[in-house]
Amino acid sequence: MTARALLASPTPPALAAAAELRAAYEWVPIEEAEQVVALGGDGFMLQTLHTMLERHRILPVFGMNLGTIGFLMNDWRLEHLDERLARTKPFRVSPLSMTATTVGGEQHILPAINEVSLLRETRQTAKLEVTINDRIVLPELIADGMLVATPAGSTAYNLSANGPILPLGSALMALTPISPFRPRRWRGAILPEKTRIAVRVLEADKRPVSAVADQREVREVSQVDIAIDHNRDLTLLFDPEHALDDRITMEQFIA
Template sequence: MSATLRRALLASPTPAAQEAERELREHYEWVSLHEAELVVALGGDGFLLQVLHQLLERRPNVPVFGMNLGTVGFLMNEWRLGGLDERLARAKPFKVSPLEMLTETISGEVRRLPAINEVSLLRETRQAAKIEVSVNDRVVMPELVCDGILAATPAGSTAYNLSANGPILPLGSAMLALTPISPFRPRRWRGAILPDRARISLRVLEAEKRPVSAVADQREVRDVARVQVEIDRMRDLTLMFDPEHALDDRITMEQFIA
């Protein structure tokens, strides 16, 4: 990618990211977000998700090059002050297709929200949730008794999904992970791997007695009755990586970490 693209700089509010932003602004030229052809994001994976959601709403075609000033930084490149022009010129693009979460609450309110990592349903009270699971309008599980369930993209499969003992999905696998959270019945069900063209429908049973919230990455809808999840192919995002970053290799190697 050409290093002459107009660039915007966004930073998380942490002291380390703010100091890095100050240094970068002294050494390079920047434009506002609405003028930018590329975004450089400073922070961790959580901040990168915030930036991607901001771009989804306003400018989904603008690629993002993240530099890690957070904790894990799985989706970020290494932080370095020098050589930014050369790094951006050599950076390799990776397309990310977000999920779309369509929810209907007990009161009948309907909302659509995007999710880059995962959509999760979580019980709101001490009582377990009861959820009917359908795939492509076919009921595949009449009643899942659990703390919740989530659908994760390959990019998000190493996040909450992995913590819930879900599978790691290689990038480009065209798959989604459907993973239960603390399943009680059926106790031995560990989830499913579905084609990314699947439409997942989740109906909350006894929704008023056993309230459930739905979360698209970091945005929550309370007291849902139904949730539908599928890939939104109209709004692909682009992440930029140093050639040596090898995100797909990192995801593969996560499967061998004890």
């Protein structure tokens, strides 16, 4: 049997479910595990995956939803967990790597599973210069900000900003402006995952911008470089009838 570790969000429903699972099945410490079962919502799943990336020990994760939406999770059920795990469908998720340089010259390198977003910090709009593979494609984007989303994250903040839904496995990224003012007709781009994206903040002292990798923020940035990091691919496990690729596809038909 595959050695499994159990992780739970510190919410009452997740902790209660964890107690039931601990009584019904065998578990090992995370350091000895080959697989992880995570209980909580999408936020806890992202937290679990980020912890793995930081500790450089990446394991397949089967999430069960004890949160709100649970887009990255399976349904919660106590029964037949061994059989469910034996039938799971794995999905590879490639995170983004964000290198954010601040106005003061500090550099922060952070992973992002859903998206990297650049956001204005004050009432004034951000002015951004966008470079693709060393070629300036937008000399000046005036907007509240912009984001770069993975296929797994394309149905999150990206979709709320009217960005496209990207099929899982499409090897694409979405580049989406947030409330753009100029150029008026530019609504974003779909880019191959090998693309290197650089965003320079124009008038950074006057119009400060923060960069956010999923939930981790770096304030007052002057430049942000973004690329897919295939060296740290993650694996999510899903029930065959509740698979992530189906969910992403069906999001296109939800009114």
